[in-house]
Amino acid sequence: MKRIFALFILLSAVFLTACGEDEGNAGSSGEKDTINFGATAGPYSDMVTQAIAPLLEEKGYEVTNKEFTDYVQPNKALANGDLDANLFQHKIYLDSFAEENNLELSEVIIVPTAPMGIYSNKYEDIDSVEKGSTMGVPNDPTNLARALIVLEDEGLVKINEDVDPLRASLADIEDNPKSLDFVEVEAGQLPRLVDSEDLAAVPGNYALAAKMDLLDALALEDMPDDYRNRVVVNTEDIDAPYVKDIKEVIESDEFEEIIDEEFQGFGKPKWMEEE
Structure with a gap:
C-alpha cells in the first residue's frame, strides 16, 4: 500500500509540473512565446506575415495570423482573448469602436499605410x-x-x-x-x-x-497619422514584454527595408520619417 501511495504522489507531481509548463503558452520565465495576430485580408495581413512575423520569430516567438473579412470581428476577437494583437484600423475607427463597445484597447505603434x-x-x-x-x-x-x-x-x-x-x-x-x-x-x-x-x-x-x-x-x-493603421492590443497588455517586442521589430531597420521592397507606395508615419 505504501508503494502504491508513493507512486500516486510521484505521478501527481509530474502531472502538475507538466500542466504548469504548458499554461498560457509560457516558457520557464513565465513570458508569452506565442503571439496570435489578426489582420484584415490583403496588404495588412501580408504585412504581418511578410514583415512583422519573421522578425518576431527571430526573437524566439511563434506567430500566428488570422485573416478577417470585416472590421468588427478583429477587435472583438482581441477583446475576448482569441488574439494578442491586431492590425487593420486607424485611430478614428479605433477610438469610436472602443467607446461604442466599451472596450479597453490601446495603440502600440503606427505602421506604413496604403494612401488614397x-x-x-x-x-x-x-x-x-x-x-x-x-x-x-x-x-x-x-x-x-x-x-x-x-x-x-x-x-x-x-x-x-x-x-x-x-x-x-x-x-x-x-x-x-x-x-x-x-x-x-x-x-x-x-x-x-x-x-x-x-x-x-x-x-x-x-x-x-x-x-x-x-x-x-x-x-x-x-496622410495624417490619425488615418494610418496601427497595431492594437488590449490596454491591460500594453506593457507586456511581447508588446514591447512587437514595437521594437516595427521600429527596426529590417522592418523598414521590407516595407521599401515589398510595400512600395505605402506612406510612412511621422515617427519613421523623422528617424
Missing part, C-alpha cells in the same frame, strides 16, 4: 485635368474628407477654411476652378470608376484589392 490616390486612365498628370471632368469620390464622410484634402493639396479644389478638413464635405468646397463634376459612390466601387469616369479618388486598400499599382496614381495622399 487620384487615379485616371484619361490624364497622365494633374496639370492635364480639363474643366468639367468627372471625379469619382467616396460617399462615406471619413473617406470623402480624405479625398477632398488630396484634391485641395493638388490645387483642384479649395475647402472653406472655417471647416475642420477631417470633416469636410462637398458642401464645404468654396472654389472648384476645374468645375469638377463629383460622382459619389461606395468606396469599394471606386476602382471601377477609374474606367467609367475621368478621375477617381481610390483609398489604398481598395486600390490594392483591385490589383492597382499605388505608384500609378496621379497624386498620393499625404
Whole structure:
C-alpha cells in the first residue's frame, strides 16, 4: 500500500509540473512565446506575415495570423482573448469602436499605410485635368474628407477654411476652378470608376484589392497619422514584454527595408520619417 501511495504522489507531481509548463503558452520565465495576430485580408495581413512575423520569430516567438473579412470581428476577437494583437484600423475607427463597445484597447505603434490616390486612365498628370471632368469620390464622410484634402493639396479644389478638413464635405468646397463634376459612390466601387469616369479618388486598400499599382496614381495622399493603421492590443497588455517586442521589430531597420521592397507606395508615419 505504501508503494502504491508513493507512486500516486510521484505521478501527481509530474502531472502538475507538466500542466504548469504548458499554461498560457509560457516558457520557464513565465513570458508569452506565442503571439496570435489578426489582420484584415490583403496588404495588412501580408504585412504581418511578410514583415512583422519573421522578425518576431527571430526573437524566439511563434506567430500566428488570422485573416478577417470585416472590421468588427478583429477587435472583438482581441477583446475576448482569441488574439494578442491586431492590425487593420486607424485611430478614428479605433477610438469610436472602443467607446461604442466599451472596450479597453490601446495603440502600440503606427505602421506604413496604403494612401488614397487620384487615379485616371484619361490624364497622365494633374496639370492635364480639363474643366468639367468627372471625379469619382467616396460617399462615406471619413473617406470623402480624405479625398477632398488630396484634391485641395493638388490645387483642384479649395475647402472653406472655417471647416475642420477631417470633416469636410462637398458642401464645404468654396472654389472648384476645374468645375469638377463629383460622382459619389461606395468606396469599394471606386476602382471601377477609374474606367467609367475621368478621375477617381481610390483609398489604398481598395486600390490594392483591385490589383492597382499605388505608384500609378496621379497624386498620393499625404496622410495624417490619425488615418494610418496601427497595431492594437488590449490596454491591460500594453506593457507586456511581447508588446514591447512587437514595437521594437516595427521600429527596426529590417522592418523598414521590407516595407521599401515589398510595400512600395505605402506612406510612412511621422515617427519613421523623422528617424
